Amino acid sequence: MIEFERDRPIWIQVAETLTARIESGQYPPRHLIPSEVQMVQEFGIARGTARKVVAYLRERGVVYTGCPGGDVYVEARDQVENLKLTFERLSGVCLSPEESAAFVAAVRSDHAPL
Known part of the structure; x- marks a missing residue:
């Protein structure tokens, strides 16, 4: 689990962590990012927070959903x-x-x- 900064929203910090992993190649294009359940377990966040992270990354064009309600992949x-x-x-x-x-x-x- 990462230690969160108190003065910044947790969902932004998790999104930044995942973005850094994508940029480093840990999660290459067209590969899965952690599921909501995996984010809950790894970061100790609520599932709603994990959804907010995915929505934020999707809006920024960093990830996409393969099928409605499906897995989330790194954008090519x-x-x-x-x-x-x-x-x-x-x-x-x-x-x-x-x-x-x-x-x-x-x-x-x-x-x-x-």
Whole structure:
């Protein structure tokens, strides 16, 4: 468990911790971040606080939800990955990691680098 600063909201401190882990590569693009339950256990926070952390990271474009109510993944940062994510969101299709990888491979092989 981390020691929180008293003068700053806990949910922001947890979000900053997760963002730092993402930026360090501990949670690479298209990989899961800890679930709400895991955040509760690791940081000693309430589940509602964990939801607020996820909502904040989603609003900032750091993470996305694979399917409504589903797992939360680190947002991709390259253009091909972002195009694939846009396709998923617009079509309402929830692809498995294997299907996502196949889609990205197909886009990369059929098109010049962006």
